Every structure is written in C-alpha cells, then in structure tokens.
Amino acid sequence: MLDQRFDPAEAEPRLYEAWEKSGCFKPSGDTSAQAYSIVIPPPNVTGVLHMGHALNNTLQDLLIRFERMRGKNVLWQPGTDHAGIATQMVVERKLAEEGNQDRRSMGRDAFVDRVWAWREESGGAIVGQLKRLGASCDWSREAFTMGDRNDPDNNMMRAVTKVFVELYKKGLIYRDKRLVNWDPHFQTAISDLEVDQREVPGHYWHLRYPLADGVTYEHPVKDEEGNVTGTETRNYIVVATSRPETMLGDTGVAVHPEDERYAGLIGKFVELPIVGRRVPIIADDYADPEKGSGAVKITPAHDFNDFEVGKRAGHTPLNILNSVASIVDGGEADAAGIPADYRGLDRFEARNKVVEAFEAAELLQEIEDLKIEQPFGDRSNVVIEPWMTDQWYVDAKTMAQPAIEAVKTGKTRFVPENWEKTYYNWMDNIQPWCVSRQLWWGHRIPAWYDEDGNVYVAYSEEEAQAEAGKGKKLVRDEDVLDTWFSSALWPFTTMGWPDKTPELETFYPTATVITAFDIIFFWVARMMMMGLEFMGEVPFPDIYIHALVLDEKGQKMSKSKGNAMDPLELVDAYGADALRFTMTAMAAQGRNIRLSKQRVEGYRNFSTKLWNAARFAEMNECGAPGEMDYAAVKSPVNRWILSELSKCAADVTRGLEDYRFNEASDALYKFIWNTLCDWYLELIKPLLAGMDDTDKQETRAVCGYVLDETLKLLHPFMPFVTEELWERRxxxxxxxxxxLMSQSWPSGEPFTDEAATAEIDWVIDMITEIRSLRNDLGVPAGSRVPLTLVNATSEIEQRAMRHEDVLKRLARLEEISMTETSPEGAVSVVVGETMSALSIADFVDIEEVRKRLDKELGQLDKDITSTEKKLSNENFVSRAPEEIVEENRERVRDWTARREKLQAARKGLEGL
RNA sequence: GGGCGGUUAGCUCAGUGGUAGAGCACUACGUUGACAUCGUAGGGGUCACAAGUUCGAACCUUGUACCGCCCA
Structure with missing residues (x-):
C-alpha cells in the first residue's frame, strides 16, 4: 500500500543517486538516433543556486528528458566557469580572514595554487545544488573553463591558446593603448558589460576658469524667468563637472561652435587654477549649449567622451591617476604640473582639496545637487575610472558580422523572436572587446615581449623564442584573459576541441541554448562569433530566452535588497517537483516570473493529487498492463479517457517542441486534475465495484495504462514523484x-472516439447541471432525490441506464425513471435535448426556482438576439468563413431548443 | 535620447481575429473508504484610453496616458 503522500525529502536523493549510478544521464550512444545536445550555461564556480538557475536548468532538463524519452542520443553537457574576478576575490578575502599574506606577497604561483585548492575544496557547490533540482546532466563529462590542473596539456588550455594565437595572426586580436574601464579595487581592466551604470545622488561643481592673457568677454545675464536682461563682463569661463579632481588633467575647454556666447573665446586660453597650465578653448560639437554653462572641461585621459574630443583637437592626454585611483607622483605628476600636496592623494580626498582650493580662490560659482550616472564595477562595487592602459582587444566589429548574418539568414533563431532586435542592436554598435585582465586567476595571455618591446604571440615560449631569435630575453605577458573569452568557446571545447573527437562530430552544433536575456551579450553573442570563426558553423540553431525570476512585487531578486528566495529552501519545503512545475507553468514566453510560495505550494498539492490517484489505482488493482490494444476497449468511459489522454499527449508534445512550456504544463495539469481525477476516477468507481467482470478487467487495465502513460508525460516536469510511482505501482x-526516465515517450498516435466522448460529455453535463441546481436551490447535500427523464429518446434512455450507477452516485439521486410528461412538483433540468425533472419540491422555495429560471432565460434571450442579429447581417454571412457562420447557426439552434424547454418548465411552475 | 516590453477578475498571470480563461484569494455547502495538501457549487472583468481597419477586435494599425527593463 502506498503511503498517504509522497515524501520528497526521502525519495529525491535516493532516486537521483540511482539514476546517476545507472548511467542513464549519459548519451545512449545510439548512432542511428538523432543527436540532441545542450551545453549548460556554465554557472560561476563561486556561485550558489539562485532562482534564475532554477528556472534555467529546469527548462533545460525538461527538454533533455523529453528528447531522451523520444529516443534521441542526448547529451546535456555540464560544467562551471572559472569566473576570474569573482574567484580571485573569494580567495583573497579568505586569505585576509585567515590572516595570511596577501596575494602580492605570496607570489603568483603560490596564489594560483591556493585558488585551485579552494576550487577543489569548496568550489562548484552549485553542482550539487543542480542535482537537487533533478538536473540530468552527464556529470561524467563535467567541464571547467580552466581545464584540468593535473593535465597541463588539457584541451581547454590548448583551445584558448589556439584561439588567441589564430585571432592574433588574422589581425582580429591586437594590443592597443586606449581608455579602459579600470577597477581600482581589483586593479584590473573590465569590459563595458561588467560596468553597472547607476544613478546616484551627486553634485555638479560649477568652476570658474580664469581667462589667460587678460581676456574678457560679455556674458548674457538672465532674470529669474530665464529672459536675457543684459550682459556682464567676465574674465573667466564657467565649466560644470561632477568630478572636479579631474581638472588636474584638463587639456582644454570646449564650447559648441555655434554657441554665440563663447564665439569670441575660441582660440583663446584659460589658465588652470592649481596646476597653472595654459589650455586652449576649442570648438567641438560635443559641448551641449543647453547643458550647464555650455562650456565643458576636457580631460582626455579620464573620460571616454573627452578622449575623443581631445583626439580631434590634437591634445596629448595627461594622466593624473595611478592604478588605485590616487593622484600620480613622479614624472607624470611633473608633466601635469600637480603640486606636491596633491600627489598620492586618494581621488576623493583630491576632489575635496580641489574644491577647497577653488573656493579659497573665489572660483567656485555654485554647487548643484543632482542625480548623476556613475559607473560601478559589478563585482567590486567601487567607482570605475576610465584609465589609459595597454590592453588586448578582440576586433568584435569584424567578428560580429557573420554572427549577425547567421541570425538574419535564419541559421540561428531567437525564441521568442523579438530578442533578435536586442541582439542586432548590440552587435551593430559593438565596441572592441577588451579581453586582458590584470588578474592572476585565468588563462594567461600567450604573448611574450623582448627587451625592445616587440611582441611575440605564440603557442609556447619555445615558439615565441624561435620567432624572436636566439639570445633575445623574453618576458611573458603578466595578464590573463577575460573569463568570457573561454566561455565563448564552451559549445566546442567541452566536446574536446581542438582535438577531433567523436563527441564534437556527433554533438556540435548543439540543439539549443537556454538562457536569460541579460546573458545575450556576455555569452550568446560571443559563442556565435567564436563558433562561426572556429567551427565554421553556428553553435546552435535555437536560442531560447526565458524570463527573469522576480519577487512577488516584481523586483529583481538580490541579496542586497534582501528579497531573494532560496530555491533550495523551496525544494526542502515542497519538493523539487513542485518547484520545477512552478517554473515551467510560469515560463510563458517573454514575461517575467513573479514567484510566490503559494504557487509552489499549489503544485506540491498537484503532485499529491497524482499520488492519490495512484493510490486509488492500487486499491482497485489497476495494474501496469504495459501495452494497450485500443481497438479492443469497449466501454465508453474507457474509450473516452483514451481519447482525452491522446489529446493531452499531443498538446504536451507540441508545447515542448515549440518551447511553449506553460502550455505543455497546463495541458498536463488540466488532464490530471480536471479530467483524470475529477471525472474518470469518479466515473469508473461503479465499474470497479460492480459485478461485471469484463468491465472490471478492462477498466483496471485502462486505468493502469492511462496512469502509466500520464507518468511518462509528466516525467520531464516532475521527475521524482513520477519515477517513484513508476516503481511503486x-x-x-x-x-x-x-x-521511467528511460521509457519511450507516448507515441502520440492519435486516438479519438467521438461517440464515446459525446456520451461521457453528456453524463458529465447531467451531473454538473444537477449539482448546480441542488446547490443553488439549497437542497441538502446529503439528500437523495428522484430524477425523471421526460420524453427522452431511446438513445438517451440507454445512456442513462448505462450510466445509472454513476449518475446516482455523483448527482446524489435516489432513482432514475422515465415518463412522458413532467411529474408534478419537480424542477426541470435541461441538458442538450434532454429534459428531466428533479423531484426536489419538498426542499425548495418555488420562488427561488423561478428566479433562477428567469435569470437563465434572460441570458438566453440576450445571446439568441445578438447572434440572430449577427446572422441576419448580409456581410457577416457572405464574408465570414463558412464554419464560423455554421457555428453561430448551431449555437442559435441549441439555445433556442434550451429556451423552449426552460420556458415549458417555467410554465409548469405557474400553477404552484 | 535610442530600443524593447507591459497595462485582461481582489492578486499573479495565460489567451493574439470568431461566445473572455487559469491558479490563488473570496462566499456557501460538505456527503460518496484515492486525496481536507480534498470535494461540490458560486460571486467577481466597458480586456488602460481614443481613433482606425474588418462582417467581426482583448488580439491588427495609429495615437495618448501610466509602469517597467536594456543601451547611450
């Protein structure tokens, strides 16, 4: 006997272990079968499972289990990402906590050893968490973007080197000195995508720059309403800045060429306070006459826009910051004329000191409070500085072209489609991708320099040496590559590339990639570029973009907001199946998901419902027949449920094929709860309890069969409870x-029996109608009442007799009889063509019955009138499709017939 | 400023040309040995607004309002 309910805490780990041990997560290896593969979006090795992962991996597992059951040769390739900055940060923090030396004093090799050790001990905790969700990845192939430490010749390492060298040779990777986003905390460059633009409260300091050479000009003066009332003579020009300290590196002041106020100043100079440098006033479109004073200070070395302006004006950028964002010292400070007391100051201290100096010199015109956009490092949370450095760049613009083309020509499609616009938008405006990072944890850049600064990019030091010539002393580039550089190769490196492996042959390109939209740029676009470049083929024909998981209020979940829900807590509370089903049911395309516990609880209840259906089957000896000969099934209720099952299977299959996950889960939910449990099991109770052995045997077999087929259909959604029932049944x-996970997917051979469906629908309608009447009229729930069919056709009479037991049981009837005229004191029930009478006069107030009838008659009148009006419209009849017109005609016929019956019933009440 | 999306029942959301749906919440009643993590019945909606296309619009077009998100 099955327990009262399913116990996920006990069953889930046991089942998962059994699956994994049996090897059924591995590809079948059936070479005659179609190959189907998905590479997991590699979670960060420092990561813990959050709701986004739960959704992402549930959907992947759903497809994987589905296709596996469909007989395909399936690979779900798992692994993790080495996450350069994040991991280095974790380990550095740990070193600090343990009171160890910092990484610089311990040295590069020792530190990297330490990171590896950390990864082996506590890295990749997320893998275990994915297992709790039921993810059926082939863990024997688990990959890591840094490769295998114990195998210096591992393919991950070789792949990254090969890609770097080859792109360099093609001119698609180059070294350049330009402004980068510099993270002063980690002291590394980061890519545009790793910068968060945040709106924060800030100030605009309006600074007066004295004009050099005794120049003055007339500046318009405005009254409070903004009208120009006159001019004043000024010997200064006002610039506004949110970063006053950068004035130390100013090389000029720009005004708009058409800004009349400043027209006479173009070509003149200002004398920068503090540093005493003469810098020119130049004309440049970048200056916005509407913004602030219309004049803008130009600091080419510390602002992306200013860099461009400076380049146009031929200014040499003056660097004033060092790698920790303090003011420079030494030669650079000399060049910029920075006074001794500013040198070495932190950028924010320098800011205060600059402002004080302006104030003291009466050059501070105004401090304006406003919100400013400020760039923050997404890992470090410190303000990012644009900074001039030498870095390696990928020519993303060039590489993007084939990747754009692939989507334009449909080699790869986005689902939902509208994400392709986001993709194009980014790809069309793509900037050079800075791939070097001043970190120690990562793939070290395969570039060597000789003493003259010549660079040699090669597979190995020996090769570089050979290229440089004997006797040259070479030093390897200190930097490592952006983590996304290696994850861009993920779809083929995980399969063994650059080696020619059978996996690569079989499973590349993958079938689909499943991810959230915020990863389109980071990862998807880059995989497209690299896949096309090195494999000559798109890495996947489909890109499914799912929603973000938000909290109940629609806010992004985050630790700092404290609104994060832990998926594992939900798994503990309700089981993995419930969480998975929730994710699936809510995964409507193109929407965000607002998660609530209630919803998860509801789907836990759903699995309990299924469990109890199986319990019922067990009690009634509905076994597991395995096969079913549909043609041999006789009884209408059994033929009906087989029809419904067939419909459900088709809906689920189509839903999964089309990435309409919510439609698939919806079809299952409705079938299991509203069809199987609410009706089928109720309808067969009399048969199972009855005397007819043939009926009983058939019903047991069909019930058992339908249940097993249902388990198969539900398995990809709720793998644990279904697997457990498969065995327990x-x-x-x-x-x-x-x-169960290795069984064949229900073939979906369509089966429909319209006659059986019509018959069972009639039974259901009868019961529903009677129940509704009883409830509305307040007939005591426990009472049994007689029902009389009035003037029924012989077909209906036979139906009623065939289902007498069920009608009596579910509608709480005492007996069913037939007459030609409606009995006295009965209330009419109209279903289709059939009028029957429920003898409940003793219980009810005739006035209530009358009201109920009048209400329905009123509604019918309205419906009939409006539909008749439609049908009398010449245009409708001639232009609407025939089947729609016919549908409306039939509707009117049905309604009219029902109205007649109800009117007769209404008349019958009048004497009472 | 550019782009994308949203506005449907009290709440969260499906529905994309042919009679407005689900789950939850709510109300009433609970009986039938699968299930109270349940059953039965019920109430609840000018589908944001306006104009247009169409025989017919929640759905297509245009515009308006409000709300999100991404990019600069």
Missing part, C-alpha cells in the same frame, strides 16, 4: 524494464 519494474 509495479514493484521490480525499474529493474526489469528500466527507469
């Missing part, structure tokens, strides 16, 4: 026939 079955 037929002990020993997993051992003899294999796990």
């Amino acid at each position: 037929s002990p020993g079955r997993a051992a003899s026939k294999g796990f």
Whole structure:
C-alpha cells in the first residue's frame, strides 16, 4: 500500500543517486538516433543556486528528458566557469580572514595554487545544488573553463591558446593603448558589460576658469524667468563637472561652435587654477549649449567622451591617476604640473582639496545637487575610472558580422523572436572587446615581449623564442584573459576541441541554448562569433530566452535588497517537483516570473493529487498492463479517457517542441486534475465495484495504462514523484524494464472516439447541471432525490441506464425513471435535448426556482438576439468563413431548443 | 535620447481575429473508504484610453496616458 503522500525529502536523493549510478544521464550512444545536445550555461564556480538557475536548468532538463524519452542520443553537457574576478576575490578575502599574506606577497604561483585548492575544496557547490533540482546532466563529462590542473596539456588550455594565437595572426586580436574601464579595487581592466551604470545622488561643481592673457568677454545675464536682461563682463569661463579632481588633467575647454556666447573665446586660453597650465578653448560639437554653462572641461585621459574630443583637437592626454585611483607622483605628476600636496592623494580626498582650493580662490560659482550616472564595477562595487592602459582587444566589429548574418539568414533563431532586435542592436554598435585582465586567476595571455618591446604571440615560449631569435630575453605577458573569452568557446571545447573527437562530430552544433536575456551579450553573442570563426558553423540553431525570476512585487531578486528566495529552501519545503512545475507553468514566453510560495505550494498539492490517484489505482488493482490494444476497449468511459489522454499527449508534445512550456504544463495539469481525477476516477468507481467482470478487467487495465502513460508525460516536469510511482505501482519494474526516465515517450498516435466522448460529455453535463441546481436551490447535500427523464429518446434512455450507477452516485439521486410528461412538483433540468425533472419540491422555495429560471432565460434571450442579429447581417454571412457562420447557426439552434424547454418548465411552475 | 516590453477578475498571470480563461484569494455547502495538501457549487472583468481597419477586435494599425527593463 502506498503511503498517504509522497515524501520528497526521502525519495529525491535516493532516486537521483540511482539514476546517476545507472548511467542513464549519459548519451545512449545510439548512432542511428538523432543527436540532441545542450551545453549548460556554465554557472560561476563561486556561485550558489539562485532562482534564475532554477528556472534555467529546469527548462533545460525538461527538454533533455523529453528528447531522451523520444529516443534521441542526448547529451546535456555540464560544467562551471572559472569566473576570474569573482574567484580571485573569494580567495583573497579568505586569505585576509585567515590572516595570511596577501596575494602580492605570496607570489603568483603560490596564489594560483591556493585558488585551485579552494576550487577543489569548496568550489562548484552549485553542482550539487543542480542535482537537487533533478538536473540530468552527464556529470561524467563535467567541464571547467580552466581545464584540468593535473593535465597541463588539457584541451581547454590548448583551445584558448589556439584561439588567441589564430585571432592574433588574422589581425582580429591586437594590443592597443586606449581608455579602459579600470577597477581600482581589483586593479584590473573590465569590459563595458561588467560596468553597472547607476544613478546616484551627486553634485555638479560649477568652476570658474580664469581667462589667460587678460581676456574678457560679455556674458548674457538672465532674470529669474530665464529672459536675457543684459550682459556682464567676465574674465573667466564657467565649466560644470561632477568630478572636479579631474581638472588636474584638463587639456582644454570646449564650447559648441555655434554657441554665440563663447564665439569670441575660441582660440583663446584659460589658465588652470592649481596646476597653472595654459589650455586652449576649442570648438567641438560635443559641448551641449543647453547643458550647464555650455562650456565643458576636457580631460582626455579620464573620460571616454573627452578622449575623443581631445583626439580631434590634437591634445596629448595627461594622466593624473595611478592604478588605485590616487593622484600620480613622479614624472607624470611633473608633466601635469600637480603640486606636491596633491600627489598620492586618494581621488576623493583630491576632489575635496580641489574644491577647497577653488573656493579659497573665489572660483567656485555654485554647487548643484543632482542625480548623476556613475559607473560601478559589478563585482567590486567601487567607482570605475576610465584609465589609459595597454590592453588586448578582440576586433568584435569584424567578428560580429557573420554572427549577425547567421541570425538574419535564419541559421540561428531567437525564441521568442523579438530578442533578435536586442541582439542586432548590440552587435551593430559593438565596441572592441577588451579581453586582458590584470588578474592572476585565468588563462594567461600567450604573448611574450623582448627587451625592445616587440611582441611575440605564440603557442609556447619555445615558439615565441624561435620567432624572436636566439639570445633575445623574453618576458611573458603578466595578464590573463577575460573569463568570457573561454566561455565563448564552451559549445566546442567541452566536446574536446581542438582535438577531433567523436563527441564534437556527433554533438556540435548543439540543439539549443537556454538562457536569460541579460546573458545575450556576455555569452550568446560571443559563442556565435567564436563558433562561426572556429567551427565554421553556428553553435546552435535555437536560442531560447526565458524570463527573469522576480519577487512577488516584481523586483529583481538580490541579496542586497534582501528579497531573494532560496530555491533550495523551496525544494526542502515542497519538493523539487513542485518547484520545477512552478517554473515551467510560469515560463510563458517573454514575461517575467513573479514567484510566490503559494504557487509552489499549489503544485506540491498537484503532485499529491497524482499520488492519490495512484493510490486509488492500487486499491482497485489497476495494474501496469504495459501495452494497450485500443481497438479492443469497449466501454465508453474507457474509450473516452483514451481519447482525452491522446489529446493531452499531443498538446504536451507540441508545447515542448515549440518551447511553449506553460502550455505543455497546463495541458498536463488540466488532464490530471480536471479530467483524470475529477471525472474518470469518479466515473469508473461503479465499474470497479460492480459485478461485471469484463468491465472490471478492462477498466483496471485502462486505468493502469492511462496512469502509466500520464507518468511518462509528466516525467520531464516532475521527475521524482513520477519515477517513484513508476516503481511503486509495479514493484521490480525499474529493474526489469528500466527507469521511467528511460521509457519511450507516448507515441502520440492519435486516438479519438467521438461517440464515446459525446456520451461521457453528456453524463458529465447531467451531473454538473444537477449539482448546480441542488446547490443553488439549497437542497441538502446529503439528500437523495428522484430524477425523471421526460420524453427522452431511446438513445438517451440507454445512456442513462448505462450510466445509472454513476449518475446516482455523483448527482446524489435516489432513482432514475422515465415518463412522458413532467411529474408534478419537480424542477426541470435541461441538458442538450434532454429534459428531466428533479423531484426536489419538498426542499425548495418555488420562488427561488423561478428566479433562477428567469435569470437563465434572460441570458438566453440576450445571446439568441445578438447572434440572430449577427446572422441576419448580409456581410457577416457572405464574408465570414463558412464554419464560423455554421457555428453561430448551431449555437442559435441549441439555445433556442434550451429556451423552449426552460420556458415549458417555467410554465409548469405557474400553477404552484 | 535610442530600443524593447507591459497595462485582461481582489492578486499573479495565460489567451493574439470568431461566445473572455487559469491558479490563488473570496462566499456557501460538505456527503460518496484515492486525496481536507480534498470535494461540490458560486460571486467577481466597458480586456488602460481614443481613433482606425474588418462582417467581426482583448488580439491588427495609429495615437495618448501610466509602469517597467536594456543601451547611450
């Protein structure tokens, strides 16, 4: 006997272990079967499972289990990402906590050893968490973007080197000195995508720059309403800045060429306070006459826009910051004329000191409070500085072209489609991708320099040496590559590239990639570029973009907001199946998901419902027949449920094929709860309890069969409870026939029996109608009342007799009889063509019955009138499709017939 | 400023040309040995607004308002 309910905490780990041990997560290796592969978006090795992962991996597992059951040769390739900055940060923090030396004093090799050790001990905790979700990845192939430490010749390492060298040789990777986003905390460059633009409260300091050479000009003066009332003579020009300290590196002041106020000043100079440098006033479109004073200070070395302006004006950028964002010292400070007391100051201290100096010199015109956009490092949370450095760049613009083309020509499509616009938008405006990082944890750049600064990019030091010539002393580039550089190669490196492996042959390109939209740029676009470049083929034909998981209020979940829900807590509370089903049911395309516990609880209840259906089957000896000969099934209720099952299977299959996950789960939910449990199991109770052995045998077989087929259909959504029931319904079955997860997907051979469906629908309508009437009229729930069919056709009479037991049981009837005229004191029930009478006069107030009838008659009148009006419209009849017109005609016929019956019933009440 | 999306029942959301749907919440009643993590019945909607296309619009077009998100 099955327990009262499913116990996920006990069953889930046991089942997962059994699956994994049996090897059924591995590809079948059936070379005659179609190959189907997905590479997991590699979670960060420092990461812990959050709701986004739960959704992302549930959907992947759903497809993987589905396709596996469909007989494909399936690979779900798992692994993790080495996450340069994040991991280095974790380990550095740990070193600090433990009171160890910092990484600089311990040295590069020792530090990298330490990171590896950390990864082996506590890295990749997320893998275990994915297992709790039921993810059926082939863990024997688990990959890591840094490769295998113990195998210096591992393919991940070789792949990254090869890609770097080849792109360099093609001119698609180059070294350049330009402004980068510099993270002063980690002291590394980061890419545009790793910078968060945040709106924060800040100030605009309006600074007066004295004009050099005694120049003055007339500046318009405005009254409070903004009208120009006159001019004043000024010997200064006002610039506004949110970063006053950068004035130390100013090389000029720009005004708009058409700004009349400043026209006479173009070509003149200002004398920068503090540093005493003469810098020119130049004309440049970048200056916005509407903004602030219309004049803008130009600091080419510390602002991306200013860099461009400075380049146009031929200014040499003056660097004033060092790698920790303090003011420079030494030669650079000399060049910029920075006074001694500013040198070495932190950027924010320098800011205060600059402002004080302006104030003291009466050059501070105004401090304006406003919100400013400020760039923050997404890992470090410190303000990012644009900084001039030498870095390696990928020519993303060139590489993007084939990747754009692939989507334009449909080699790869986005689902939902509208994300392709986001993709194009970014790809069309793509900037050079800075791939070097001043970190120690990562793939070290395969570039060597000789003493003259010549660079040699090669597979190995020996090769570089050979290229440089004997005797040259070479030093390897200190930097490592951006983590996304290696994850861009993920779809083929995980399969063994650059080696020619059978996996690569079989499983590349993958079938689909499943991810959230915020990863389109980071990862998807880059995989497209690299896949096309090195494999000559797109890495996947489909890109499915799912929603973000938000909290109940629609806010992004984050630790700092404290609104994060832990998926594992939900798994503990409700089981992995419930969480998975919730994710699936809510994964409507193109929407965000607002998660609530209630919803998860609801789907836990759903799995309990299924469990109890199986319990019912067990009590009634509905076994596991395995096969079913549909043609041999006789009884209408059984033929009906087989029809419904067939419809459900088709809907689920189509939903999964089309990435309409919510439609697939919806079809299952409705079938299991509203069709199977609410009706089928109720309808067969009399048969199972009855005397007719043939009926009983058939019903047991069909019930057992339908349940097993349902388990198969539900398995990809709720793998645990279904797998458990598969075995519990037929002990020993997993051992003899294999796990449920390895069974064949219901073939979806369509089966429909319209006659059986019509008959059962009639029974259901009868019961529903009677129940509704009883409830509305307040008939005591426990009472049994007689029902009389009035003037029924013989077909209806036979139906009623065939289903007498069920009608009596579910509608709480005392008996069913037939007459030609409606009995006295009965209330009419109209279903289709059939009028029957429920003898409930003793219980009810005739006035209530009358009201109920009048209400329905009123509604019918309205419906009939409006539809008749439609049908009398010449245009409708001639232009609408025939089937729609016919549908409306039929509707009117049905309604009219019902109205007649109800009117008769209404008349019958008048004498009472 | 550019782009994308949203506005449907109290709440969260499906529905994309042919009679407005689900889950939750709510109300009433609970009986039938699968299930109270349940059953039965019920109430609840000018589908943001306006104009247009169409025989017909929640759905297509245009515009307006409000709300999100991404990019600069």
